[in-house]
Amino acid sequence: MTTTLRWGIISTGRISGVFVKDLLIDPKTRDTHDVVHKVVAVGSRKVETAQEFVAANAGGDASIKVYGTYDEVYADKDVDAIYIGTPHTYHYINALDAIRAKKHVLCEKPVTSNAAELRALLAAAKENGVFFMEAMWTRFQALPQAVMKLLESGELGAPVVVHADLSGDFDIHNIPKTHRILDPALGGGALLDLGPYPMVWAIMTLFENPRNDFTAPSNITASMLKTPLTGVDANTSFTLTFDKIQAQAVLSCSINATPVSPGVTIRCEKGVIRVATPIYCSKSFKVEYLEKGKVVREEEKKFDYVGFGLHFEADEVARCVRDGKSESALWSHDKSLLEMTVFDEVRKQGGYVFPKGVEQVV
Numbered sequence: 060m061t062t063t064l065r066w067g068i069i070s071t072g073r074i075s076g077v078f079v080k081d082l083l084i085d086p087k088t089r090d091t092h093d094v095v096h097k098v099v100a101v102g103s104r105k106v107e108t109a110q111e112f113v114a115a116n117a118g119g120d121a122s123i124k125v126y127g128t129y130d131e132v133y134a135d136k137d138v139d140a141i142y143i144g145t146p147h148t149y150h151y152i153n154a155l156d157a158i159r160a161k162k163h164v165l166c167e168k169p170v171t172s173n174a175a176e177l178r179a180l181l182a183a184a185k186e187n188g189v190f191f192m193e194a195m196w197t198r199f200q201a202l203p204q205a206v207m208k209l210l211e212s213g214e215l216g217a218p219v220v221v222h223a224d225l226s227g228d229f230d231i232h233n234i235p236k237t238h239r240i241l242d243p244a245l246g247g248g249a250l251l252d253l254g255p256y257p258m259v260w261a262i263m264t265l266f267e268n269p270r271n272d273f274t275a276p277s278n279i280t281a282s283m284l285k286t287p288l289t290g291v292d293a294n295t296s297f298t299l300t301f302d303k304i305q306a307q308a309v310l311s312c313s314i315n316a317t318p319v320s321p322g323v324t325i326r327c328e329k330g331v332i333r334v335a336t337p338i339y340c341s342k343s344f345k346v347e348y349l350e351k352g353k354v355v356r357e358e359e360k361k362f363d364y365v366g367f368g369l370h371f372e373a374d375e376v377a378r379c380v381r382d383g384k385s386e387s388a389l390w391s392h393d394k395s396l397l398e399m400t401v402f403d404e405v406r407k408q409g410g411y412v413f414p415k416g417v418e419q420v421v
């Protein structure tokens with residue numbers, strides 16, 4: 060039996076286009092046989108933009124309904140699940156509107172502007188009996204799962220330090236100050252846009268480590284370097300201390316630096332794992348096995364698939380909805396909550412306050 064999940068797409072920006080293209084790839088190319096996806100409706104603030112979006116990303120498929128408001132997508136009876144690809148600070152209101160219309164929701168990262176907004180959304184999702192998940196696509200790819208399996212095997216001993224960085228050169232001196240990466244009203248800066256990826260690696264390797272038993276970090280330290288352009292963080296560094304397993308995550312992100320490889324280094328008692336950049340959809344990692352501090356064996360593992368990689372999270376949504384689940388076990392609500400709680404603390408220590416009115420719940 061194959062389940063079809065019928066999607067409504069909210070907004071027509073860059074990542075929504077990538078998501079739609081991934082949805083339209085034959086799931087069999089990734090050995091998925093139990094779920095398929097159908098794009099039923101696209102909503103934009105202008106109907107013409109929605110039409111152009113369908114032409115550019117879905118071969119002009121005339122069966123896809125195009126709307127000039129997001130509300131019409133939420134109200135569409137043929138839509139099962141909503142994908143939200145708007146700028147960060149709109150996620151809360153868009154997700155809330157979708158949930159109140161009793162639609163299942165997959166919401167881009169960072170799931171909200173702060174932890175309080177997320178708590179409110181989770182309560183609304185529960186009240187309306189719908190599935191809700193942050194689109195943390197990295198968690199559903201085969202490579203991070205292989206890394207986690209290797210860590211859990213114990214072959215490398217316990218993890219000691221995880222270094223993870225995601226940087227991107229957004230050419231910040233030459234883009235408009237209203238660009239979502241620079242505008243504080245859109246949650247601009249490195250932390251909210253790129254920070255979720257070093258964070259997901261800390262969650263996968265330390266928070267989810269069976270020996271840690273989902274214990275939150277006991278200590279968070281952070282420093283932010285703001286750009287004078289708009290005051291958002293150009294560079295942010297933060298550390299998470301996991302007392303229970305005696306390990307630390309040293310994380311960083313930047314909007315004005317070229318990414319470096321490896322983007323993630325996991326140093327364990329008896330070995331080191333190096334994950335190639337980009338850390339959100341890495342295609343290879345190297346392992347060094349150590350004996351008495353000396354490298355005794357090295358190996359490299361490579362991964363590939365058709366598409367950008369957002370379809371794996373979409374498959375998870377389809378399976379969870381099919382099975383009547385309210386959340387995914389792989390990227391559960393508590394992990395998004397941990398992420399947003401850490402980000403609140405990092406912003407507090409870094410002195411990054413959103414303009415008045417941006418946070419819908421505080």
Ligand SMILES: NC(=O)C1=CN([C@@H]2O[C@H](COP(=O)(O)OP(=O)(O)OC[C@H]3O[C@@H](n4cnc5c(N)ncnc54)[C@H](OP(=O)(O)O)[C@@H]3O)[C@@H](O)[C@H]2O)C=CC1
Nearest residue numbers: 070071072073074075103104144145146147167168169252
């Ligand atoms: N998973 C991943 O790999 C990625 C995730 N993202 C996440 O997706 C979100 C969107 O990023 P991205 O696609 O790059 O952004 P874009 O700026 O390309 O697109 C955002 C879209 O949101 C809609 N929108 C609604 N209100 C506003 C507003 N006030 N200002 C600007 N746009 C608005 C617009 O669509 P319309 O005109 O149709 O209403 C716009 O095209 C972010 O939260 C980001 O973190 C981004 C890139 C990669």
Ligand SMILES: O=C1OC[C@@H](O)[C@H](O)[C@H]1O
Nearest residue numbers: 074168227240252253339
């Ligand atoms: O999620 C993302 O990953 C890739 C980045 O370029 C993008 O800005 C970010 O939103």
